[in-house]
Amino acid sequence: MSSFNSIVSLEEARRVAIFGGTHGNEMSGVTLVNLWVKNGAEIQRKGVETKPFITNPKAVEKCARYVDTDLNRAFTPENLSAPQGDNQPYEVQRAQEINGIFGPKGSPDAYDVIFDLHNTTSNMGCTLILESSKDHFNLQMMNYIKKAIAPSSCLVLLNEHPLLKYSTSRSIAKHPVGLEVGPQPQGVLRSNIFEAMRVILKHALDFIELFNEGMEFPSCTVEVFRVLERIDYPRDANGNIIAMVHPNLQDCDWEPLNPGDPMFQTFDGKTIRFQGSGTVYPTFINEAAYYEKQQAFVTTRRESLVASSIRKV
Ligand SMILES: CC(=O)N[C@@H](CC(=O)O)C(=O)O
Numbered sequence: 001m002s003s004f005n006s007i008v009s010l011e012e013a014r015r016v017a018i019f020g021g022t023h024g025n026e027m028s029g030v031t032l033v034n035l036w037v038k039n040g041a042e043i044q045r046k047g048v049e050t051k052p053f054i055t056n057p058k059a060v061e062k063c064a065r066y067v068d069t070d071l072n073r074a075f076t077p078e079n080l081s082a083p084q085g086d087n088q089p090y091e092v093q094r095a096q097e098i099n100g101i102f103g104p105k106g107s108p109d110a111y112d113v114i115f116d117l118h119n120t121t122s123n124m125g126c127t128l129i130l131e132s133s134k135d136h137f138n139l140q141m142m143n144y145i146k147k148a149i150a151p152s153s154c155l156v157l158l159n160e161h162p163l164l165k166y167s168t169s170r171s172i173a174k175h176p177v178g179l180e181v182g183p184q185p186q187g188v189l190r191s192n193i194f195e196a197m198r199v200i201l202k203h204a205l206d207f208i209e210l211f212n213e214g215m216e217f218p219s220c221t222v223e224v225f226r227v228l229e230r231i232d233y234p235r236d237a238n239g240n241i242i243a244m245v246h247p248n249l250q251d252c253d254w255e256p257l258n259p260g261d262p263m264f265q266t267f268d269g270k271t272i273r274f275q276g277s278g279t280v281y282p283t284f285i286n287e288a289a290y291y292e293k294q295q296a297f298v299t300t301r302r303e304s305l306v307a308s309s310i311r312k313v
């Protein structure tokens with residue numbers, strides 16, 4: 001489809017939203033968005049209207065991930081088209097409201113870009129999460145951010161998996177971007193994590209401004225980590241967890257895991273090893289919010305994607 005010498009013409013990205021508090025206990029996004037609601041000077045760019053928005057205010061108030069159900073799984077076609085009513089879970093009602101303001105999902109009226117700010121308890125550093133390998137605007141944005149923050153680094157997690165992909169809050173935008181920074185405990189603010197998130201967003205908004213001004217971004221390649229598989233904790237017949245993440249794997253997000261490498265450690269000290277067929281790159285290792293989702297970590301594969309040259313129409 002795309003080649004190195006064809007230029008893709010894209011609409012300007014005039015309407016941009018920054019979501020915080022999609023999970024009410026992930027404090028960097030909650031705090032930054034609250035700050036920018038009070039004073040948005042920092043996120044203003046020429047030719048761009050940027051709206052900071054707390055997506056799950058009830059969860060923020062309780063400092064909980066969610067009240068009834070995970071808002072970042074709630075933007076399904078079924079939920080968004082369900083009849084409105086108070087008998088729906090709070091987050092489903094909220095998803096409908098948000099879709100009304102920033103969507104409708106999949107329509108020309110939807111916001112151009114939505115950044116959704118998250119924190120993880122995993123040692124992932126700065127991670128940008130994409131949902132499509134064919135979104136050349138987002139791929140160019142990733143390339144821009146990676147170059148701008150060097151020698152610091154940020155990695156790109158691509159979740160395009162037919163079964164593991166979920167219906168995120170940001171998915172109502174034409175160009176959805178997740179920003180996941182860790183490690184930070186739930187309900188806690190750490191200055192290094194807060195500042196790292198802020199810097200990524202600054203560069204992301206700079207990119208949008210330059211694009212809207214007519215700058216052409218030449219074709220490039222972007223390294224991404226593609227979601228492959230969800231790995232659960234070992235369990236007994238009653239479903240109770242019988243092992244922890246192995247100390248050799250704990251905090252080693254993005255480092256290669258090879259067949260035979262230690263993966264879990266049982267409570268009586270036995271090592272359970274990885275039995276894959278080749279090298280994978282685990283991430284979201286021991287994320288607190290994923291115990292309820294039966295996920296100890298996710299495996300990924302490293303890939304190089306080609307971003308076409310882009311400029312505005
Ligand atoms: C720890 C956490 O909440 N992570 C996010 C990742 C994402 O935004 O795609 C989630 O599961 O919704």
Ligand SMILES: [Zn+2]
Pocket residue numbers: 022023026117118119
């Ligand atoms: Zn989150």
